[in-house]
Amino acid sequence: MKNNIFDLTLEKLEEVLVSNGFKKFNATQVFEGIYKRKVDNFDDINNISKNLKSFLNENYEIKYLSVLECLKSKDTNKYLLETNESSIECVLMKQYYGNSLCISTQVGCNMGCAFCESGKLKCVKNLTPGEIVLQVLTIEKYGNIRIDNVVIMGIGEPFDNYDNLIDALNILVCPKGIDLGSRKITVSTCGIIPKIHAFADLHIQVNLAISLHAPTDKIRNKLMPISKVYNMNDLMKAVDYYISKTNRRVTMEYIMLDGINDSEECAQLLSKLLKGKLVYVNLIPYNSTSSSEFKRASKNKIEKFYDILKKNGINVVTRKEMGKDIKGACGQLKASYDNKQ
Template sequence: MEKIDIKSCTLTELRTVTAEMGLPNFRAGQIYSWLHGKRVSTFAEMSDLSASLRSQLDEKFYINTVCIKKKLVSAIDGTVKYLYELRDGNCVEAVLMHYHHGTSLCISSQVGCRMGCKFCASTLAGCVRNLTASEMLDEVYTAQADSGERVDGVVMMGIGEPLDNFEQVMKFLEILSSPEGLNLSLRHVSLSTCGLVDQIRELARRKLQLTLSVSLHAPNDEIRSQSMPINRKYNVEQLLEACRDYFATTGRRISFEYALIAGVNDSPENAAELASRLKGMGAHVNLIPVNPVEETGYRRGDRAAIERFRDRLEQLGVNATIRRELGSDISAACGQLRRQDAAEQENGNVG
């Protein structure tokens, strides 16, 4: 019999499972607290459970863990990049970032990505599989244990498209915010999507109060479709309509991510068109100097060009900031460390 991933069970699911085992209702809370409060890695550590119950749990379930395969620390700003190895040998990344308001962790939601955005290193090898809720939780738990710091905010902007792994991400968020676990308010969680309109609408219905970040990266369909295949399914107007409805339903302002690619989407005319599309939405635009990815040939403009784009947006009434770049000396951009490790493994195997 294949064992069940117990750490991916919500408290409601755990109560159902333990009831089916004939256990009293309070046992679910005890087990849940051991998993997400004390964060044990074995059933043997659950000292207030009988030896026979621990053995019974061990026969039916497993407790997921991840290990740190590589860790890079920026000499510039203290940003920490983790390469985690999962139970099946696959690897994902997380980045621990320090801000004046606290510590944030950028986590992955998939092994690879199938969205195909041309400026992103994460998608070059496609998607291997979705992460489970427990694997996403362990990205957070492991970073906390290693750093000795509490993670004050979670950014779902690492490898993968979170809304392409919708159900596991929803379970992750429920457990993450649980009072019996890390008890992290979803107001301190930012979820980034390339624009899966149907899932954005479902997310709006759930009214989770997280911050939705939409990877827009272009003011029109012609430019966006060149670098983001998802735009051929959901065009810019469909995406922005869903974003307006999301804001109306949740009251949560949306942040639009905009990676500036020299000569592609960074002209004053592009800024004006973007402003006209976002006007009246109360939106915030996060301008990102594009990360050079060898396979794409995309390059970033100089700082002055980026600042001119920001200034133009603000002149037209759209709030915009330039993302602070962290960990530039440790390949902190999404997908880079995983690809480097894979290349090293391949070269090692060949040699």
């Protein structure tokens, strides 16, 4: 089987080519061919030698993902894409500031968050760097659009597939490759502390979001098994470390669940927890599914929660609801497709 050319960062392609007798700059030519001119065939890269074309044709392939399903609503399209061994989801959101694509990093997820459809689909595979990057390339080609922002919050825990994630980020931001501004990318983690430290030490300008969803260990333990491994105190220290190293604001994702984490007391506790930190809270109305034991918090409660945070000097926004009518919660489209199969 041929290798996927999209799995290689520019540095890795340089190493491969140099070790096979080609020049380092040939990697840039290949990168520009596949990412800038978007050729479907190595033979169409007309500034490289015949020898290099044969080498690439023998060992690599240029293969986009196929679109298995596409569900559309007014401002959101949800796609099910086929990889070599499975299918993955990504969601296109048409925002006033451009096209945002939410992409996946694993097939399933082992983190088992109680409110999440993806957590019910056990992780069967880490996506390769190419499969992560190809979600962006495939949707750009399929929709004839440019993706302006990438949020890595789809199926899977990105830091549970760390090395492939970092290679994918390098390809996404590479000026010879996709050339997406690093500040236009957000990686969301449920809180794998050693990787938050490693990410901070990378000095990459990509945004970090933490799936927090609770103000205390007691509530978080009920929702997110990872919380029993890394407690709130250590998580907050890791966030402080990240901020001190990068001086970048961290997003705190907070899904509002009826009767679980939406009380006024929770809002006060959350304010206390985050006071003085360079963070902002993203309140997310929960996308209920028929199989979920959780319900969304009422509009009234979300507004109250928001007001308390605001009053306490915490930066907060309520996320605009998108894709509710098209199986908007991550994992929902894949689960329903897999059931049909």
